[in-house]
Amino acid sequence: MTPQAPPSGGTPEPRQRTTVGTPVPEVVVEAQQLVKTHSSLGRRGLLKYLGVGTVALAAGGAVLSQLSTEDPQALASAMNDLGDGLTMLGTNGGLTVSWYAQGKDTMQHWCDIFGIELTWIDGQGDSNKQRASLDSAATRPWDLAGITPATAGTIVDPVNKIAAGGAGVFEMTSNIGGPDDTVDVLTSITQSSYEMGYQVAKLLFESxxxxxxxxxxxxxxxxxxxxxxxxxxxxxxxxYPGMQLLAEDFARWDRSRSQELWQSYLTRFPNISVGYFQNDDMAFGALNAIDNAGRTGIKVGGADGMPDAISAVVDGRMLATARHSSCQIHSLPVILGVAWKLGAITTIPERVDVIGPVVTKNNSASVAFLQEAGVFYA
Structure with a gap:
């Protein structure tokens, strides 16, 4: 990181090192010196001086306090109160789906780091209930909002009202509006669902x-x-012209619905080679049905790369899953939102793409670690 020139009235002192021989990251040293020589700048000045990297680094506040040798409490305070006084609204499809639940936990984690007050609306998998809650929320002012619709096109009006009230709105993973709708968002934070479907299906067919x-x-x-x-x-x-599609139905991200569907499939179809599932919860519902029926040899692949699915890949119950990064998609509205609100960034691309790997035994430990509570990163 290359910091901006320091504000007039002070020159950063020589870089410090810990007494135990552990190098202090450059950005930490810059923060130390800024706290020491420019403490009057306040959080907005700190952010503009150090840049958006400071925002992301705030997640390491406790670690930074351990690394610091000079006034660690002041450093932690300077890094971790950037969002103090800001309010944020969050909502996604429904917390009964593990991916959505992890997203809510992630957003809460990062809001806590920055001192942002988060209000969460559970979409409950019901567009009418989500719409009613957002209509009520739209009557209040917000600084930031991270929003995934339960169903596209159902919450456009309240979202636009929230944006008109001054909030920076981040669309998360799925389109808020329909094809003819205009939605006032700062950016859409998304990951290629096409690649998730393509890569895992290809692995299944090859298997x-x-x-x-x-x-x-x-x-x-x-x-x-x-x-x-x-x-x-x-x-x-x-x-793969040698692959025959037997059926495809909507289980609506729900484990129980998938299990019911697969109970019927296992009765109807004596030979099933492969099951592809658009999320891991539905894959586990099917695995329950498969186990209960005593069927073997069916290759199963999913998406989301949640911890239980990663374990299933390692154990061989699932052939593959693709990590759909709930953590990145739900943390970036907070990280970028703070930077935007305090002026460190003034423009954001129309779409911010995140990435997630296909989970294999080789990378399983890394993918699992980076989404653990306290990390919530990938």
Whole structure:
């Protein structure tokens, strides 16, 4: 990181090192010197001087306090109260889905770091309930909002009212509006659902030699996360003419619905080679049905890369899953939002893309660690 020139009235002192021989990261030293020589700047000045990197680094406040040799309490305070006094509204599809629940926990974690007051609305998988709650929320002022619709096109009016009230609105992972809607958002934070569908489906088809039968279990209709995975799956299917599609139905991201569907599939179809699932929760519902029926040999792949799915890949119950980074998608509205609100950044691209790997035994420990409570990073 290359910091901006220091404000007039002081020159940073020589860089400090810890007495135990552990190098202090450069940005930490800059923060130390800034706290010492320019404490009158306040949080806005601190942020503008050090840049947006300071915002992301605030997550390490406790670690930084341990590394620091000069006034660690002042440093931690300077780094961790950037969002003090700000309010944020968060909502996504529904907390009964593990990916959405992890997203809520992630946003709360990062809001706590920055001292932001978070109000959460549970979408409950019900567009009408989410709309009613957002209509009420839109009557109050907010500084920031991170929003995923339960169903696309159902919450456009309250979201635009929230933005008109001065909030920086971040669309998360799926389109808020329909094809003809205009939604006032700072940016859309998303990950390629097409790639998730394509890569995992391709691995599944390869695992059976490109010949066999497949069932595609879909999520919630209407969103770009569902449609992208659908398109990716079918693009891969088109490359394997030896694969026969037996069925594809919506289980709406729900484990129980998927289990019910798969109970019927296992009765109807004596031979099923592969099951592709648009999220891991639905994959586990199907695995319950498969185990209860005593069926073996069905290759299963999913998306989201949640901890239980990572363990299933390691244990061989699932062939593969793709990490859909709930942590990045739900933390960036907080990190970028603070930087935008305090003026460290003034423009954000129309879309901010995050990435997540296909989970294998080789990278499983890393993917699991980076989404643990207290990390909530990837």
């Amino acid at each position: 059976v030699g490109g010949t066999g039968t497949v069932i595609n279990t879909r999520g919630m209709p209407g969103g770009t996360d569902e449609s992208g995975r659908y398109e990716g799956f079918h693009a891969a299917l088109g490359e």
